[in-house]
Amino acid sequence: MGVRFQYAEEQAPAAAEKATQLDAAQFEAQLGRLPSALIQELLGAVERLNKPHCLEVAGRIGEIDHALGERLRNMTENRQYKELLAVLDRLTGRGSHDAVSVDAFPEDILIVDDTPEISTCWRAC
Numbered sequence: 001m002g003v004r005f006q007y008a009e010e011q012a013p014a015a016a017e018k019a020t021q022l023d024a025a026q027f028e029a030q031l032g033r034l035p036s037a038l039i040q041e042l043l044g045a046v047e048r049l050n051k052p053h054c055l056e057v058a059g060r061i062g063e064i065d066h067a068l069g070e071r072l073r074n075m076t077e078n079r080q081y082k083e084l085l086a087v088l089d090r091l092t093g094r095g096s097h098d099a100v101s102v103d104a105f106p107e108d109i110l111i112v113d114d115t116p117e118i119s120t121c122w123r124a125c
Contacts, residue, residue, distance in 0.1 A: 028087050030068045034061060042072070043088045046081050 031039065038061060045053035054076040062069020075084055088094075 024087075027068075027071065028090065030065060031087060032091055034064065034068075039088065039091055042084075043092060043094075046084045046088060049081055051076060 038057065042054070042057045042061070045057055055073060058069050058072035058076060060069075061072055072084075
């Protein structure tokens with residue numbers, strides 16, 4: 001009979017790469033439509049690898065754009081800080097964070113807040 005099934009996962013490598021690039025461009029465009037203050041707050045949370053704050057900001061973004069909020073939440077949960085920083089750097093016109101390898105940070109890192117007002121230590125959630 002000669003019937004051949006082709007499943008969605010069997011995309012050609014070039015087609016899969018192009019789809020990823022389009023997805024990345026769409027993601028950046030979605031972030032670019034957010035208020036500047038919200039982008040800056042997200043950038044600050046990501047730069048500090050502050051997972052709870054990233055999740056909180058993602059939740060507020062989800063109130064504006066549910067799909068975008070979910071994607072940001074998933075990226076935070078999967079520790080995709082490097083990818084987030086790259087997009088946020090492009091949006092804000094800031095320098096690259098390539099010198100910092102956030103992939104090398106462990107899941108559970110010690111954070112020390114040594115501000116003059118308060119001196120505390122806690123484990124990142």
